[in-house]
Amino acid sequence: MTSTAGGRFGLLGGTFDPPHVAHLALAEAARTSLHLDRVVFVPAGDPWRKTGRAVTSAAARLEMTRALVEGLPWAEVSPIEVERDGPSYTADTVETLVAVRGGEWWVILGADALADLEHWHEPTRIAAAARLGVAARPGAKVEASAALRALAPGIETRIDRIEMAEVDLSSTGVRARLRSGASVEGEIPPAVLGVIHRRGLYAPGSSD
Numbered sequence: 001m002t003s004t005a006g007g008r009f010g011l012l013g014g015t016f017d018p019p020h021v022a023h024l025a026l027a028e029a030a031r032t033s034l035h036l037d038r039v040v041f042v043p044a045g046d047p048w049r050k051t052g053r054a055v056t057s058a059a060a061r062l063e064m065t066r067a068l069v070e071g072l073p074w075a076e077v078s079p080i081e082v083e084r085d086g087p088s089y090t091a092d093t094v095e096t097l098v099a100v101r102g103g104e105w106w107v108i109l110g111a112d113a114l115a116d117l118e119h120w121h122e123p124t125r126i127a128a129a130a131r132l133g134v135a136a137r138p139g140a141k142v143e144a145s146a147a148l149r150a151l152a153p154g155i156e157t158r159i160d161r162i163e164m165a166e167v168d169l170s171s172t173g174v175r176a177r178l179r180s181g182a183s184v185e186g187e188i189p190p191a192v193l194g195v196i197h198r199r200g201l202y203a204p205g206s207s208d
Helices: 021-034 058-068 090-101 111-119 123-129 146-151 171-180 190-199
Strands: 008-014 038-043 075-077 104-110 131-136 159-163
Touching: 008 021, 008 090, 021 038, 021 104, 021 131, 021 159, 038 058, 058 075, 058 190, 090 104, 090 123, 104 111, 111 123, 111 131, 111 146, 123 131, 123 146
Parallel strands: 008 038, 008 104, 038 075, 104 131, 131 159
Antiparallel strands: none
């Protein structure tokens, strides 16, 4: 990872199991709304919020995410959480990226993730290191919960809205369609589908 002086960056973390076009739409909306120079996709190495659930290997999810952003000059993938031992905490990740890269940072979230942020690991550290870019459909409210405001006083001043049309697509649904043999055309870029087929992921008949 190289140091970068200045610049505006977005951190888009997730399990990416698998990554799909809604992730790209969120990244593009954030880039436009927040005037970002780059969006850094960060696949979770050990997604601690999903303990007890089957999750595709970190190496496979990293490879799929790299395929997702292939050819996009404004996007990159960081292996920081895959390479770090222990649970993948956004607080640790954003602090490290800010220290190494410099510049201004936004953690990109959906409105549902903002509503859940009080349950994340040390959300006060996240808000101290970066602003929060929160995607919401036009007309929808974007606000921190009372519990989050109590945990992190003033956090509402660290939130920037990302205007984005709602995209009804989830990794859970994509996995189900892949396992049923249904088409996922338009949901996953061909490069990602190539990784899935080569690695034998989400094979028909398998289950989470």
